[in-house]
Amino acid sequence: MIVHTAEVVRYVTAPAVTFEPLRDGASRGLLDHYLATLAVATGPVGLTRMIASTADMTARLLDFAPDALRRIGADAIIADSAEPSGPIIAQHLGVPYVISVTGLPLLEEENVPPPFVGWRYRSDRLGRFRNRGGYRVSHFLMRPIASTLHRRRLTWGIKDADQPLAYVAQCPRILDYDRQNLPPNFHYGSPWRNSPAPLLDPPNGDKPLIFCSLGSLQGARKKLFAIMAKACAEIGARAVIGHGGGLTPEEEASLPGNPLVRAFWPQETLLRLCSAAVLHGGFNTVLDALAAKVPIVAVPIAFEQPGTAARLAHFRVARVISPQRLSVATLVKALEEVVHDPTYRDMASRLSVAMEAGGGASGAAVIVDAALSKLP
Incomplete structure (x- = not known):
């Protein structure tokens, strides 16, 4: 069962999944306003507003999610790593919890650049120095969220953070940097997907297809x-664009x-027909492209997209x-390289094979079930 503010129900489409809304008195349009804020989370002003809005959402969950979880009789919680209220709520209710990692692992480690930057990986002294500075900046920027969590810990009398039973990640091990300090209960995996939707009207024509999504x-x-x-047209290909409802018909x-x-588009199915993909670096679309053995041109915009692209x-x-x-010129050059240099497709194929062995959603469920079964 998913617990969140009422408007989230529109994203809960699987018949087997139920939904419990927060009784928070939220006005209609709250979620759309929050998503609109996230959509412009670039530049100092956009980033500041995004963090403040996220802190407000975290506070709303802290205020109202405990009652919702009591209503449904929750015995355990699966909390996404991108929403830090989950562990505190679990501690407050005295129930065990698991962290789901749907994007990049957010665990801080000085050998690994912060997930929101596109820095090249380097584990030498200069790299570690730069990473420490990046994490300090991150902590400074995220103070509104940290303050919200700290105040609630004081109110609820929670002194020390406990540890989740497990971390379960969509991220394949082969797609992450070399880490030295992962928790022993951290589990890499592969995309959590249902069976791919069919492509009822596949594109016709003799031009290569390139999937484009932001x-x-x-x-x-x-x-x-x-x-x-x-x-795409300049290299003799045809763009297949999925805009998520952002463009008008005109x-x-x-x-x-x-x-x-x-x-x-049913992108998992469509990507199998494509020669390349131009993506913003969103983690789910990246995983779908790699599963289809498709090389990528990444245009990272915000959030963890630069870290994924790196x-x-x-x-x-x-x-x-x-x-x-x-520009058209820079993209033409990049597309010609990833399409014609076999190194990119070969590496995408290697990643795809590794992901096939990653267990997917069923493998993650087995890990969660095993963690919970060890409880007294």
């Missing part, structure tokens, strides 16, 4: 999609290069272009 939060960036569509029709455009470049499965440097 996820559901950044899908309104028409200028970036126009560059992608034109660059904007869809105005894109150059005769792309195929929809709000959403890993893709490190393992030679992607070329990375910053949004500020993205």
Whole structure:
């Protein structure tokens, strides 16, 4: 059962999953306002607003989630690593918990750059010095969230953080940097997916297909999609654009290069037909592309996307272009490289094979069940 603010129910589509809303008196549009804030989380102003808005959401969960969990009689909690209220709520209720890691591992380690930066991995003294500085900046920026958590710990009389029974991650081990201090109960894995949706009307034609996506939060960036569509056309390919509802029909029709455009595609299935993908570095879409053995051009915009893109470049499965440097010319060059240099597709194939052995959602469920079964 999923517990969250009422409007989250629209994302709970699996028949076997139930939903319990917070009784928080939230006005309609609260979630949309929060997502709109996340969509512009770039630059000092956008980042500050995003952190403040996230702190407000964390406070709302701390205020109202305990009662919701009591109502449903929760015996344990699976809390996502991106929402720090989960462990505190579990401690307050006295129930065990597991951390789900749907993106990059967020565990701090001086050999590993912070997940929100695109720094090249280096484990020497200079690299560790730079990483320590990055984590200090991160702690400074995240003070509104840390203060919210600290105040609630004091209110609830929670002195020391306890440890989860397990960490279960979508991230394959092969896609992360070399870590030295992972908790012994941390488990890498592979994407948590249902059976892929069918592609009822596969694209026709003899041109190679290139999937282009900026996820559901950044899908309104028409200028970036126009560059992608034109660059694909210039190399003799056809862009297949998924904008997540960010573009109007008029904007869809105005894109150059005769792309195929929809709000959403069954991307796991579609990617198997593609020669390459141009992505913002969102973790789920990256995993789907790699599972389909598709090389990537990454255009990271916000959140952990630069860190994901840096890993893709490190393992030679992607070329990375910053949004500020993205142009038709730079994208044409990057696409020609990932399409024609077999190194990229070979590495994508290697990652795909590793992910197939990762266990997926069923493997994660087995880990969670085993952790809970050890309780007295």
